[in-house]
Amino acid sequence: MSLTNREIADIFEQIAVMLEIKGEIIHRVLSYRRAGETVRDLPRDLRAIAAENGLTEIDGIGKTLAEKITEMLETGKLEFYERLKGEIPLGLVDVVRINGVGPKKAKLFWKELNITSVTELEAAARAGKLRDLAGMGEKSEKKIIEGIEALARQTGRTPLGIALPAAQAILDQLLKLPGVVEGAIAGSIRRGRPTIGDVDLLVASDDAEPIMQAFVSMDQVGRILGHGPTKSSVELLNGLQVDLRILAKERWGTALNYFTGSQAHNIRMRELALEKGLSLNEHAFSPVDASKNIIEDAPKILCNTEEKVYATVGLPWIAPELREDSGEIEAAQAEKLPNLITLADIQADLHMHTLWSDGRNSVREMAEAALERGRRYIVITDHSQYSAIANGLSAERLLEQQEEVRLVDADMRPFRVFHGVEMDIRSDGSLDYPDEVLVQLDFVIASLHMSLRQERSVITQRVLNAIQNPHVDLIGHPRGQLLPDREPADLDMDAVFAAAQKHGTALEINANPRRLDLSAEYARRAIELGIPLAIDTDAHAPEQMDLLHFGVLTARRGWVPAASVINTWPVEQFIEWTKKRGR
Ligand code: DGT
Ligand code: CA
Ligand code: CA
């Protein structure tokens, strides 16, 4: 029983934590942690690499770690790991995952109270037994309970930013195979959900067998979960599950519609079909009798396109991002589907960083990268001084930067480079620059980066302070969530929306797939209130500008039309908008 890359990565990462609890030197801990990360992200099967004697050529894998990998591949076990588990209870590895519990605390709980699992720790915390330990108190005890609750809410879902490229890479391989006439990513990825349970792929072909064989034999496959003639499931080396279905192209529309979901949308579609005397499943429409039984000898209706599926139930085609049964059926019936924004509508990127703070490129390099990608104008928005770890700019350096921005702008016309900033909203609620500085900028983003766990009234007031300042144009990544599992700040979003509406301040959909913040649901509420949005990449390097489509996907899920998004506007309209806002 050989182990997969993911299982080996898990073991290395568990060893790192156990060594840390044991008090081992940090170098040793880090070498296991790094090895775990490397193996987890490895694009090839360790078995194949080992067969070529190539393990030590992997970055961060020396002779000792290579021997350990070989042992696991050959025996399915690791002696060192088994011994370690005898010294340090494995349950402590989960205890360390709790926010606010490090290896030192875990060891303290274990040695003092014999706690070896999250369950035991929770019981002790709720019984008030932790507060009397050295370095603990009532407050830190309460924090631990909150941390355990947050851990329980974690989902095990994969961020869209990881799942979509992985799915696309597999689909591209499949599309190159002979006999493949059509292929698509379906499921939650096609709907643009920010996190993904598993990947659903569809291929149309009359000769499924060799395609299935090629699919289960791909390099990225860690393990085959099911292998049938028309349906297979595999687990990739990174742990992601991928389902592939192969069908005849005559049924492409019905299948694509069914496997795109959502399940709730599908249920509505089946109800509409029944109203027309038809039963709908993933294969076809079948006529039914008065008691809703399929009439066996009546001809079925096959649909080779989704348009035909929707037309059969009397609807126009509905964009996948809307298919959540959240009003899209009713809107389609009333011919009131939104005119959704597309990637081509985007004219500008209003949020990016350079070498002046924590970006990796110069102002000019970022401008040229944006121009290459078809943008017509950008705003340079480095961090402000409060973000010391991000090398944030003092007012003095900010104005020094302005000279460089003006030079690049003059050079690159008609492409425009504006000067802005991503200003911190400090923990005490004050803004990081005085108004005299802000008036000199073309565009001001205000963002929360620090003290995100403040209580609701406090953190909400911080955002309101920024919205109310006439020099602040946009609130960056408003809720501060990180996908898949870092919870957003506890903001009173009704208050935030009311203030943004009153002051005309724009809210960001941060396109970075770790953020997607605002989420689709909040974006939809924002546009209903007439609040302007901006879709920005927050790029710290040119290639991150290519993540823009994730923001557009999120906006589409939020029913957002182009006109509501300020960076779809021509540059004159954008300038006019910022001027009207008091500068
Ligand atoms: P996920 O994978 O959790 O991110 O979400 P989905 O939506 O991709 O769900 P998944 O992979 O279980 O199934 C893909 C689609 O197939 C789903 O969106 C709708 C359809 N589907 C699957 N099972 C059912 C079912 O039992 N009833 C209906 N109506 N549709 C289903
Ligand atoms: Ca899925
Ligand atoms: Ca699935």
Ligand code: ZN
């Ligand atoms: Zn930023």
